Structures are given as C-alpha cells and as structure tokens.
Amino acid sequence: MPNKTYGQLCPIARSLDVLGDRWTLLLIREFLLGPKRFKDLLAILTAMGPNRLSERLAMLVQNGVIQPVTLLTPAATPAYELTELGERLRTPVLALGFWGLGLPVDERIDPSxxxxxxxxxxxxxxxxxxxxxxxxxxxxxxxxxxxxxxxxxxxxxxxxxxxxxxxxxxxxxxxxxxxxxxxxxxxxxxxxxxxxxxxxxxxxxxxxxxxxxxxxxxx
Structure with a gap:
C-alpha cells in the first residue's frame, strides 16, 4: 500500500507523509530505546492490533527508517531497529517528549x-x-x-x-x-x-x- 501524501514539496509535509499516521511516532519512541521484537511492540501498544502494527512496520522499512535485525539472546529472534536515517529522529522526537512533560494530565489519560x-x-x-x-x-x-x-x-x-x-x-x-x-x-x-x-x-x-x-x- 503506497504512503498517503500531502502532495507538497515541503520538508515538514514530507516528514509527515512518513510519520504522520496514528501510532507511527510511538513506534519510533520504542525504537529509540533499542531494537524491539514484534511481540514486544504489540505488548506495549496493545490497542494498535497486529494488522496495523504489521502495516506500520512495513511502511517504516520501505522508507528506510527501520530495518530487520536478528537478536541473539535468549535465542535468535527477528526484530527491528532504527537505521542511520531513523536515528536522526532522536533529537526532534525527544524534544517533542520533553515538551510533553509540561502538559497537564486530564481524565482521559491512564495513570497505569x-x-x-x-x-x-x-x-x-x-x-x-x-x-x-x-x-x-x-x-x-x-x-x-x-x-x-x-x-x-x-x-x-x-x-x-x-x-x-x-x-x-x-x-x-x-x-x-x-x-x-x-x-x-x-x-x-x-x-x-x-x-x-x-x-x-x-x-x-x-x-x-x-x-x-x-x-x-x-x-
């Protein structure tokens, strides 16, 4: 399935073509903490569902943001990690997270x-x-x-x-x-x-x- 696009030759619009869908930035958040297996991601982002997770992972691989990798412990297991291009998201995504630390928490947020x-x-x-x-x-x-x-x-x-x-x-x-x-x-x-x-x-x-x-x- 091709990426949705804003159709604008603007760096912000092009970034959102890749990262703007729901859940995508939360996947990047998890990869900033290191390689993750499919089941690790599904356990953390339970509401995402396996089909949507598979779709988002495939899209991020297609766009060169993440790549497949094999974790050697406890046994050889397929996983994903950020590429060099994906790692360049660290500063802007963490700046967004730091900004979010100052936001009030309302009743819609689950404290657990x-x-x-x-x-x-x-x-x-x-x-x-x-x-x-x-x-x-x-x-x-x-x-x-x-x-x-x-x-x-x-x-x-x-x-x-x-x-x-x-x-x-x-x-x-x-x-x-x-x-x-x-x-x-x-x-x-x-x-x-x-x-x-x-x-x-x-x-x-x-x-x-x-x-x-x-x-x-x-x-």
Missing amino acids: SARAELIALCLTCAHDPAASVGLQEVYEFQVGPEVFHIRVSDGSLLARSGPCTEPVDIRIQCDMDTFIALVLRQITPTQALGEGRAKLLHGDRPAFMRVFKVLEYKP
Whole structure:
C-alpha cells in the first residue's frame, strides 16, 4: 500500500507523509530505546492490533527508517531497529517528549500507562551536559517491574530498555513515585536511601548522588 501524501514539496509535509499516521511516532519512541521484537511492540501498544502494527512496520522499512535485525539472546529472534536515517529522529522526537512533560494530565489519560524508561528517555535530551562531561558510566534501574539502563558518555546520554549486558557502575531499585520524585528533585538521593524508598543494589553512594544530578529535570 503506497504512503498517503500531502502532495507538497515541503520538508515538514514530507516528514509527515512518513510519520504522520496514528501510532507511527510511538513506534519510533520504542525504537529509540533499542531494537524491539514484534511481540514486544504489540505488548506495549496493545490497542494498535497486529494488522496495523504489521502495516506500520512495513511502511517504516520501505522508507528506510527501520530495518530487520536478528537478536541473539535468549535465542535468535527477528526484530527491528532504527537505521542511520531513523536515528536522526532522536533529537526532534525527544524534544517533542520533553515538551510533553509540561502538559497537564486530564481524565482521559491512564495513570497505569506511566513508564519510568520513557521519562528517562525524554530526560536524555534535556540534561545539562556539564553534569556528565568526562563521565563514562552505565546506570541500571529497576523501577517496579521495569528494567532499563542509561549509558553516559562524556556529556551525552543514551537510554535503553532491559538490563545492560556489560558491567554497570550502579544499579538502583525503587518504585515509580520515588523515581519521579528523584528526577524532579522533590526528594534528595540521601532522603530516598535513608527512608528506604530506594535501594542501592550495586555501586557506591557518591555514584548514586551523581546519577540524579545527571538526570535532573530542568524545565
């Protein structure tokens, strides 16, 4: 099925020809967190349905935004990941997400849909690079049932779904409310540890303090 088009030779219109359909940007959001299998995407975007998901994935492959890939663990499994062209969407999509952090939440929004890894993903585009200049570290988080990690590399941050396959510098366990309170600076890391709201599973206290300086949300 050919793409719908606005028929305008305008960069914004051409971008929307590829990305403007419902669900497409949410698929890009998931791929910004790393490669994803079909069943992973369907589990996250349940209302999308398998037929529409197949259609959107085929369209994104056709337009060179994503490409098939084989994940080797736990067994060889087909999946999709962003291409170099798709990766160029990181800055504009995360800027859109960061803008959305300031929007009010109305009664149509399901609070249980909140995911700490998506909050972390949006914060990676808005952090103060000076807070992580010279750092080469990996932070892993267990927030409720979620596991994700953030790679810090000399002023840049990269969020990824799942546990890190390499050694990490720090591993933190907390619930969603505590994670949000920490990144919003509503509580300090010292308070979170002292009150038992967060646990340090690996790493030391100075590293724990540094994590939430790097991730601090500054509207």
